[in-house]
Amino acid sequence: MIKKILITTWLVVVFFIPNTSQAVEPSLTLGPGKIEVELIPGGQISKDIFIVNNLGRESVFDISFEDVEASPAEEGGVRFLGRLTSRFSLKNYFSVPEQSFVLAEGEEKTIPVTITLPDQAPVGSLHAAVLVTPRLETVTASPQTKPRLGLLVFVKVAGEKQESGFLASLNQGRYVNFGSQAIKFSMLFNNKGNTYLNPYGLLSIKPLFGGQSKEIVIKPWFVLPQSARQKIVLAPELKTGIYQAELQLNRGYENIIDKKTVWFIVLGWLTGLIIGGIIILLIGGLIYRFMIKLKT
Numbered sequence: 148m149i150k151k152i153l154i155t156t157w158l159v160v161v162f163f164i165p166n167t168s169q170a171v172e173p174s175l176t177l178g179p180g181k182i183e184v185e186l187i188p189g190g191q192i193s194k195d196i197f198i199v200n201n202l203g204r205e206s207v208f209d210i211s212f213e214d215v216e217a218s219p220a221e222e223g224g225v226r227f228l229g230r231l232t233s234r235f236s237l238k239n240y241f242s243v244p245e246q247s248f249v250l251a252e253g254e255e256k257t258i259p260v261t262i263t264l265p266d267q268a269p270v271g272s273l274h275a276a277v278l279v280t281p282r283l284e285t286v287t288a289s290p291q292t293k294p295r296l297g298l299l300v301f302v303k304v305a306g307e308k309q310e311s312g313f314l315a316s317l318n319q320g321r322y323v324n325f326g327s328q329a330i331k332f333s334m335l336f337n338n339k340g341n342t343y344l345n346p347y348g349l350l351s352i353k354p355l356f357g358g359q360s361k362e363i364v365i366k367p368w369f370v371l372p373q374s375a376r377q378k379i380v381l382a383p384e385l386k387t388g389i390y391q392a393e394l395q396l397n398r399g400y401e402n403i404i405d406k407k408t409v410w411f412i413v414l415g416w417l418t419g420l421i422i423g424g425i426i427i428l429l430i431g432g433l434i435y436r437f438m439i440k441l442k443t
Contacts, residue, residue: 173202177279177296181369185303188268193261196298198279200250207282210246210258212238214275215299217374220335225371227276227297235372237275237302240264262302270306271341272372274299301343301369311340312370314396314405323412330382330413334394338370345369348396348404352382355389365396385413 176199184192200206214233215225232238242261250256260277276297315335324330336346345367353360361383370376382392393408 175200175202175279175281175296177298181299181301183301183303184262185305186262186264186268187305188264188270189266190305191261191263193259195257195259196277197255197257198250198296199255200252202281203252205249205251207247207249209280209282210243211278211280212241212275213278213297214238216274217371217376220375220377223368223376223378225274225276225299227278233274235271235273237262237273237300240273240302241275241277241300260300262300264302264304268304269341270304270308272308272343273302273304274343274371276300303342308342309340310342310344310398310400312336312338312344312346312398312400314346314394314398314407315375317392317394317407317409319392319409319411321411323414324385325414330385330411332380332382332392332394332409333377334365334380334396334407335375335377336370336396337375338372341372343369343371344399346396346399348394350380351393351395352385353391353393354386355391358386358388361385365394367399387414388412 176197178197182194182196184194186192198208200208214228214231214236216228216233216235218224218226240262242263243258248256248258264273276299278295278297280295313336315337316333318333320331320333332350336344338344346365347367348365350363350365351360352363363380363382365378365380368376368378389410389412391408391410393406396405396407397403398405
């Protein structure tokens, strides 16, 4: 049986908290993070999750499971499907010793979550979330707080999976940037296969006329199968100049690297005002000459 386990530090937390002047907000903590496992069809594995109750009083909690699917590319991440079933459904393959439990204020509980795949599980990857929700009638603090936590679980089903993805674009947004403006780069990755991918890489920013290059490490981010996901990164502060940004992105499989470049300009405010003034004078001169010709 193949059992390959990778755990990263991804945590999905959705809070519905009204405006309040309280110094400390009630909260829940769920961990250890996004769980990634690999199993053969018919395989089984258990992983421990933990929850800490900081709601301000003893509470009853319920565990449930929902499928997830990719959000629109520009939003990134996932959305929970409730009672709906996704193409890459995992929600029916979970089990826990108890689906409801009580925690005192400040108490932590460890819960084993078991994943059991059917013998006919499709090759590729399956995705869902383990959700922990307090029962509202037990939360009497005023104003009421309704936290809902979801921990993502991704399962790669061993077999001849189709890993197919590519870097679709690298955009800078503005070709001319002023020194005080945040310089943002957006990269779009398309996953055409049947298993999720974790692309990662390096963005190098090089000045055209000498100077020191800057590098931004692109940490792995997941892209679900048959979807696209955008990632935004911010550049460090740059001096006036012309720059080339080169992205080298590893697709997350077979060590395949995609490369894309963009050019952009950074101007200090003073430099920008001087150049703007010169352009205005030139345009004004051209208009003046044109008016003189019309009169003659």
